[in-house]
Amino acid sequence: MTQAKKMTLFALTWPIFIEVLLHMLMGNADTLMLSQYSDDAVAAVGVSNQILSVVIVMFGFVATGAAILVAQNLGAGQKKEAGSISVTSISVNLWFSLLLSFGLFIFSEQILNVMDLPSSLMGDAMDYMNIVGGLIFVQAMLMTIGALLRSYGHTKDPMYVTIGMNILNVIGNYFVIFGPFGLPVFGVEGVAYVTAISRASGFLVLLLLMIKRVSGNLPWRSFYHYEKAHLKNLLHIGVPSAGEQLSYNASQMAITYFVAQMGATAITTKVYAQNLMMFIFLCSIAIGQGTQILIGHHIGAKETEKAYRQCIRSLQLAIVISLSVAIVFYFSSDFLLGLFTDDPAILTTGGLLLLLTVLLEPGRAFNLVVINSLRAAGDVRFPVIVGILSMWGIQVTIAWIFGIHYAYGLIGIWIGFIIDEWLRGILMLRRWKSRIWLKKSFVMPNKKAHSQANTS
Known part of the structure; x- marks a missing residue:
């Protein structure tokens, strides 16, 4: 019996629906809450996120390729091959995203200048870019591991993690934007750190779930020793x-x-x-x-x-x-x-x-x-x-x-x-x-x- 026979479209789809919905809401949470703080802050974060969204698309090519290759190999009963592809995709996207994160951190001012950003917005935009952009590799890992878990049929795991990330993000934003109980208000810088922390927390939980769900079929040697055929196919699809x-x-x-x-x-x-x-x-x-x-x-x-x-x-x-x-x-x-x-x-x-x-x-x-x-x-x-x-x-x-x-x-x-x-x-x-x-x-x-x- 193939793993596909154990899955139904509804069982796979409804957690993905909730997860995508929550990602949409999380993407707007910073903007909605910052609108109560400052219109300039909203504009600065909006421009920064427009740049970061293009970078995030570039991470998707490995995640997309890995999801398809893992699903095909699992369907063929080749669990070891699927595990090797999973580890390789995590490794490739990690090194690639670290390089992009470094570039965003070092060249954030030059990138924002290309957008012809008004000087009044530059400070907040740079803070957000340096923190969220400098740690954007965490988002790459979230995308990759989430895609892999879905291909293994564990679509609920990314959904639950996304729910937790949303809750953490909203609570964190409340504290750094509104400063309850006499706490200092951190504005855009605080929102950036909250975004980074919520993503990092989600990544760690997803990684632990990945190890728990697929531990017996993850050859970690593939993290540094790539099979040429796997890498070629990842790039061919992605x-x-x-x-x-x-x-x-x-x-x-x-x-x-x-x-x-x-x-x-x-x-x-x-x-x-x-x-x-x-x-x-x-x-x-x-x-x-x-x-x-x-x-x-x-x-x-x-x-x-x-x-x-x-x-x-x-x-x-x-x-x-x-x-x-x-x-x-x-x-x-x-x-x-x-x-x-x-x-x-x-x-x-x-x-x-x-x-x-x-x-x-x-x-x-x-x-x-x-x-x-x-x-x-x-x-x-x-x-x-x-x-x-x-x-x-x-x-x-x-x-x-x-x-x-x-x-x-x-x-x-x-x-x-x-x-x-x-x-x-x-x-x-x-x-x-x-x-x-x-x-x-x-x-x-x-x-x-x-x-x-x-x-x-």
């Missing part, structure tokens, strides 16, 4: 995936530049609408990640027909849920947007954007589920090539044509989003149905079984 994510971030920055030309109201409306949209596609993210784990196990076990059907079932589920939630959000748009603002212009335009989101989110579900399925099967390059071409050739181009050239504003921007998501989604589904991914598995032949076959 680098294109990271490139796609960096391209996506860059395309969103280009679109934000377009929106900035429309004025402050347009920027604010876009922020509010996209904040609400994150909660709509959260289910698709969780389903996509859970499906990736299941399909990785099925591919490793050579259960290709089960892998094929799992993707289709997951896609159908994600479309139904995202469409349903998008419809509910649209009919609740006045209430939801009213939580942020009472500006009639924002409420009207934001309501139209949420209506267009009813068309957008099912298309996004295609990409979040099918792309993860293709990656899990080892087909990593096609989604990247199509993604980059569509992001820039379709999304950014159409957003400029309709949003700026024809002056449809944010409606034109959303038209670009919709066409891009649906075009990519349809192409990804055609790729999945073509079954080209059947030839892309990264599982190494079982050396022991192979030698026994030769002997017999």
Whole structure:
């Protein structure tokens, strides 16, 4: 019996859903609590986090590759290989992230100067960058070990750790920002230390859980002695995936530049609408990640027909849920947007954007589920090539044509989003149905079984 048979999509998905939701909330906690302290502090931390988010994407390439390789090898019953890949991925991301952490600490002022930050914000921004950026390697370890535990089927562990990190972060922020019981107020510097401490605590707990769950199959020799095939496969999967994510971030920055030309109201409306949209596609993210784990196990076990059907079932589920939630959000748009603002212009335009989101989110579900399925099967390059071409050739181009050239504003921007998501989604589904991914598995032949076959 393969490990995939012991897992269900629901059992994998609901902890991932909670974990991703909590990461979203934790990412906003510093900003929300700092807004009660100083608007300048919010701006300084916001700019710093924008830089750090790009760095965090670069850590994801090892975590993504490791998650897929471990799932495939576990499905094939090769626990030692899976353990070796796990230890290698932890080692590679540790050294890589330490190098980036050192660079962020040494060159924080130069990096912030590139962002043309006002001098009034520079002090707080540098404090945050030096502390959170200088310890960003802890986030890399969190991502890597969390991804590995999920591939082993332990999706609840990262969820519980994330809950603990959120609680620690909020309590710590309260003490350093508001200074209860006569304690000194530390502002941005205090928030930075709290963020670093909560992440470090989460990392230590996850590491102990990893050792406890998989201790018998973790060859720590692989921490300093890499197998060439493992390293090659990690890079083969991870680098294109990271490139796609960096391209996506860059395309969103280009679109934000377009929106900035429309004025402050347009920027604010876009922020509010996209904040609400994150909660709509959260289910698709969780389903996509859970499906990736299941399909990785099925591919490793050579259960290709089960892998094929799992993707289709997951896609159908994600479309139904995202469409349903998008419809509910649209009919609740006045209430939801009213939580942020009472500006009639924002409420009207934001309501139209949420209506267009009813068309957008099912298309996004295609990409979040099918792309993860293709990656899990080892087909990593096609989604990247199509993604980059569509992001820039379709999304950014159409957003400029309709949003700026024809002056449809944010409606034109959303038209670009919709066409891009649906075009990519349809192409990804055609790729999945073509079954080209059947030839892309990264599982190494079982050396022991192979030698026994030769002997017999």
